Amino acid sequence: MPVSAAYVSKEAATNLWRNRLMTVAAILTVAVSLALVGSSLLLKQGASKATVQWQNGVQAIVWVKPAAGATLTTSIGSELHQSPYIKSCVFRSQSYDYSEAKTILPADELDATNQADYPSSYRCVLNDPSQASQVYQQFTGKAGVASVKYPGQQIKTMQSVIRILQWVFLSVAVVLLLSASVLILNTIRMAIFARRREVSVMKLVGATNWFIRLPFMAEGLIQGLAGAAVAVLVVLALYFGIGLDTPKTAANQGSIIAQMSLGGWEVAGTCILVAVVGVVVGVVGSAFAVRRFLDV
Amino acid sequence: MIKFQNVTKTYKGSTVALRDCSVDIDKGEFVFLVGPSGSGKTTFIRLLLREEMPDSGRIWEAGKEIGHLAKWRIPYLRRNIGCVFQDFRLLPNKSVFENVAFALEVIGRPKHVIATQVPQVLDLVGLTKKRDNLPHELSGGEQQRVAVARAFVNRPLILLADEPTGNLDPTTSLGIMKLLDRINRTGTTVIIATHDAGMVDQMRRRVIELDRGVLVRDQAHGVYGIDSATAAAGAGSPTGSMVEQAPTALSTNELPDSFAART
Numbered sequence: 001m002p003v004s005a006a007y008v009s010k011e012a013a014t015n016l017w018r019n020r021l022m023t024v025a026a027i028l029t030v031a032v033s034l035a036l037v038g039s040s041l042l043l044k045q046g047a048s049k050a051t052v053q054w055q056n057g058v059q060a061i062v063w064v065k066p067a068a069g070a071t072l073t074t075s076i077g078s079e080l081h082q083s084p085y086i087k088s089c090v091f092r093s094q095s096y097d098y099s100e101a102k103t104i105l106p107a108d109e110l111d112a113t114n115q116a117d118y119p120s121s122y123r124c125v126l127n128d129p130s131q132a133s134q135v136y137q138q139f140t141g142k143a144g145v146a147s148v149k150y151p152g153q154q155i156k157t158m159q160s161v162i163r164i165l166q167w168v169f170l171s172v173a174v175v176l177l178l179s180a181s182v183l184i185l186n187t188i189r190m191a192i193f194a195r196r197r198e199v200s201v202m203k204l205v206g207a208t209n210w211f212i213r214l215p216f217m218a219e220g221l222i223q224g225l226a227g228a229a230v231a232v233l234v235v236l237a238l239y240f241g242i243g244l245d246t247p248k249t250a251a252n253q254g255s256i257i258a259q260m261s262l263g264g265w266e267v268a269g270t271c272i273l274v275a276v277v278g279v280v281v282g283v284v285g286s287a288f289a290v291r292r293f294l295d296v
Numbered sequence: 297m298i299k300f301q302n303v304t305k306t307y308k309g310s311t312v313a314l315r316d317c318s319v320d321i322d323k324g325e326f327v328f329l330v331g332p333s334g335s336g337k338t339t340f341i342r343l344l345l346r347e348e349m350p351d352s353g354r355i356w357e358a359g360k361e362i363g364h365l366a367k368w369r370i371p372y373l374r375r376n377i378g379c380v381f382q383d384f385r386l387l388p389n390k391s392v393f394e395n396v397a398f399a400l401e402v403i404g405r406p407k408h409v410i411a412t413q414v415p416q417v418l419d420l421v422g423l424t425k426k427r428d429n430l431p432h433e434l435s436g437g438e439q440q441r442v443a444v445a446r447a448f449v450n451r452p453l454i455l456l457a458d459e460p461t462g463n464l465d466p467t468t469s470l471g472i473m474k475l476l477d478r479i480n481r482t483g484t485t486v487i488i489a490t491h492d493a494g495m496v497d498q499m500r501r502r503v504i505e506l507d508r509g510v511l512v513r514d515q516a517h518g519v520y521g522i523d524s525a526t527a528a529a530g531a532g533s534p535t536g537s538m539v540e541q542a543p544t545a546l547s548t549n550e551l552p553d554s555f556a557a558r559t
Binding site: 003004007197198200201202203204205206207208209211 | 345367368371372373374375377379385387388398399401402403404446450
């Protein structure tokens with residue numbers, strides 16, 4: 001028998017209103033935890049945008065002139081491998097570097113170049129990161145080498161701060177999400193208790209199990225979604241509030257926020273993820289309550 | 297309609313509730329289930345509602361064996377069974393009409409069906425005028441009539457009643473019994489578990505007696521206890537029974553068409 005959506009939503013709304021104090025508590029907890037999840041995701045995405053070349057422990061980059069040719073490029077590679085400062089190097093082709101540049105360079109700057117003008121590179125991990133300047137001295141000016149770059153103190157600090165923030169945010173968020181599930185479970189347990197007479201009559205006259213369960217499940221779903229909606233607002237406020245929506249241009253290259261600039265799709269993705277987690281938390285909490293306390 | 301075949305049911309850590317019980321009840325029968333407290337009457341009812349499963353033996357009900365019924369089918373079984381209890385089990389915040397309508401709503405009956413069937417059944421139980429009252433505004437007998445209306449509104453094949461008159465005075469009880477008798481005349485099988493000796497003696501219907509889980513008596517036109525049975529036999533004729541005296545007065549003619557159609 002199909003359960004009508006109107007019936008389910010009406011019953012769920014009645015339950016939520018009857019139990020509004022607990023409902024508000026559950027929604028707020030979901031909202032706070034999901035806001036933390038969402039903002040740490042934004043930060044992480046922004047940070048990886050700003051530091052995309054310095055991922056995976058890369059500590060120095062040797063840019064090879066586009067005109068260097070295969071032989072010269074290979075010889076730079078073998079020289080790097082023999083260098084006492086360098087642990088390992090990965091070669092990145094022109095096409096790889098060009099597509100990476102598309103994600104980090106302002107559009108107006110990139111327009112002036114094409115793939116053939118773009119350098120290939122060696123991404124190197126050092127034996128001792130503090131020796132980056134020695135690598136710089138050794139390879140700068142060599143035949144075929146365009147330039148040698150290593151991350152400045154600013155990037156290193158930013159990476160470590162963001163890493164710490166991320167872990168703090170995520171662990172707080174996980175704890176809060178757990179307590180949100182428990183709060184939702186408890187609201188639904190109370191709703192089930194308040195309606196035990198109705199439930200027993202429903203069972204007696206032959207209402208199907210899903211007919212009895214769905215309003216309670218919907219209740220949890222609504223709480224999760226409402227919390228997620230608040231969290232999405234917080235994420236959007238953060239995004240527009242600190243200017244992560246400002247596109248990168250040649251003029252604002254100095255600003256770290258502009259380096260972290262995120263596109264609409266990335267924010268939309270974060271919001272969708274937040275909503276999905278909200279739904280999961282609500283449904284899991286209510287499913288638990290229904291399994292445990294609704295004897296059908 | 298109902299068949300118990302060597303049914304045994306034991307509750308955890310306690311005595312046997314029903315022992316090797318075999319019984320047949322045909323469609324349209326009116327049966328009293330009697331016996332002292334703890335004799336297994338309620339277990340009998342609960343087995344029929346599939347709230348319990350037998351430890352051994354088999355039970356057929358409405359053409360299906362219910363011992364091994366899949367869990368998701370139980371609601372559909374219960375739609376064929378109306379049930380009335382001693383404590384009425386009405387929803388206190390719903391009116392008489394809403395209480396009866398609730399039974400149809402939750403099994404997904406459309407609104408127009410509810411709008412026609414609920415007034416019919418309220419008319420049958422004589423509560424048309426009180427349709428908008430809340431349960432606490434009604435007397436015990438009236439509340440039980442609402443419960444009967446709710447049990448019958450879906451036209452079940454079987455109506456079970458567990459001590460339906462346990463909370464009511466004798467006069468009111470008689471009214472409820474007459475109502476159940478009337479429902480029985482529409483072709484519904486009625487099974488009543490009761491302590492009410494006077495009522496059983498008056499009605500002179502089939503009596504199944506249980507004692508500590510064992511079926512000790514199954515009598516076609518029985519009375520409540522062996523004592524009253526011998527007393528009645530000694531008197532030569534059954535004591536006056538309102539229902540038996542005027543069976544034709546409760547013919548199907550006075551029922552609404554839809555009820556008569558069931559017979």
